[in-house]
Amino acid sequence: MKLASLFVLIPLSLMSVSAMAGVAEVKGKTQCTVIDSISKKKMTKSACTYTGAIGGASTYGIENMDYKLKNGKKYSTVNDAxxxxxxxxxxxxxxxxVSLNGKPGELVHIRMKTFKVVSETAMDNLREAQSAELDNGILKCFRAIKNKDTAFCTPIVMD
Incomplete structure (x- = not known):
C-alpha cells in the first residue's frame, strides 16, 4: 500500500471510531449517602453536588465523578467498563x-432499608420490570476493596 493511501485511510478510520463514541460533562445536585458500617446499618445522608464525565462507545463505558457533600467532604468515583x-x-x-477516592473499589447496589447487597441478576430483573424501587429503594454504591463494611452511595437515577 502506498504511503499516500495510508494518509487517507488512517484519518477516515479514526473518524469512524470517534463517531461511535461520545463523552458528556455532567453536573448537578443529588443526595449522597455515606455508609459508615453496612453490618451495623449506620449511614449519613447529605445533600451534595457533583461534576464529572460520562461516556462510552459500543463496547466501552466510563463514568468519572467528583462529589462534594454539604459538610465539605469530597468523594471521587470511577467506573471504567x-x-x-x-x-x-x-x-x-x-x-x-472501579475506584473510590483513587483506591481500588467495587460497585454494588444496596437496599436502603435492609443494607443488603442486591445481586446483578436481581438488578437485571428490576430494570426489565422498570421497577419504581430503582428510583428510591436501591442505592448505587462504591466501596473500597480493603473495607467492604463502608460505602459511598448515590441514587441510581440522579436529579
Missing part, C-alpha cells in the same frame, strides 16, 4: 475497573 453484547442483546463479558 468494557463489555460485549450477546445475541439476546444483553451485556456479557463485563470487565469493570
Amino acid at each position: 468494557t463489555f460485549d453484547f450477546g445475541d439476546d442483546g444483553r451485556v456479557k463479558n463485563l470487565v469493570e475497573q
Whole structure:
C-alpha cells in the first residue's frame, strides 16, 4: 500500500471510531449517602453536588465523578467498563475497573432499608420490570476493596 493511501485511510478510520463514541460533562445536585458500617446499618445522608464525565462507545463505558457533600467532604468515583453484547442483546463479558477516592473499589447496589447487597441478576430483573424501587429503594454504591463494611452511595437515577 502506498504511503499516500495510508494518509487517507488512517484519518477516515479514526473518524469512524470517534463517531461511535461520545463523552458528556455532567453536573448537578443529588443526595449522597455515606455508609459508615453496612453490618451495623449506620449511614449519613447529605445533600451534595457533583461534576464529572460520562461516556462510552459500543463496547466501552466510563463514568468519572467528583462529589462534594454539604459538610465539605469530597468523594471521587470511577467506573471504567468494557463489555460485549450477546445475541439476546444483553451485556456479557463485563470487565469493570472501579475506584473510590483513587483506591481500588467495587460497585454494588444496596437496599436502603435492609443494607443488603442486591445481586446483578436481581438488578437485571428490576430494570426489565422498570421497577419504581430503582428510583428510591436501591442505592448505587462504591466501596473500597480493603473495607467492604463502608460505602459511598448515590441514587441510581440522579436529579
